[in-house]
Amino acid sequence: MRIRNLFLIILVLLLLTGCAAEPTPTETQAKYPTFPYTHYSSGGNAETYEAVILFEQSVSTFTSYQVAFVSCTCRDSLVNYYSVCYVELLNNKPSAEESAIRAITFGNNQGLWGDSNPNYYKHEYTQEYMDENFVQRLVRVTKGEFDAWQGYGTWLDAVDADAVTGATVSTSNITSMLQSLFAYHADKYYND
Secondary structure (H helix, E strand, C coil), X not given: CHHHHHHHHHXXXXXXXXXXXXXXXXXXXXXXCXXXXXXXXXXXXXXXXXXXXXXXXXXXXXXXXXXXXXXXXXXXXXXXXXXXEEEEEECCCCCHXXXXXXXXXXXXXXXXXXXXXXXXXXXXXXXXXXXXHCHHHHCCCEHHXXXXXXXXXXXXXXXXXXXXXXXXXXXXXXHHHHHHHHHHHHHHHCCC
16 A cells, blocks of 8 residues: 555656646747837838847846847748847937947857848848948947838938848848837836
């Protein structure tokens, strides 16, 4: 009788330790917050997609984000997949509109360029070309400038449109994601 009771106790303990609860959607969202952004496909067709914040770390002068988002959806996933952007947004400016990009990358073991490399239409548009002529030009651009952006097919003043014409989907989706990230950032770090 004792052996049978001991066996049952051990069996119950093993069953209880193997029954970990599945995380709820709320727990997953708490671990990986999301924010909506406007995703553009070729021709400017717009839909609302969710970007995922993989990490967020704030220090006294800026907040670091690593954000995963979909940019191009018109080609096979072997060529286009989730992009991961590492970006630092200033959080020490007098207003949210003056907050700016401190640093940004889709490489350097901090991010991942998820768009075609090279671009299908302009073969010189490699990841390195886009980094030099588009991504790095976003450094020092403010939330106010992103808020004034006119959407698909337009560029921020800091970007030379002639240098990136033909990469409208990529540049529009990156700009749109950053515009929405700034809104998330302002709400969290500038609203008292």
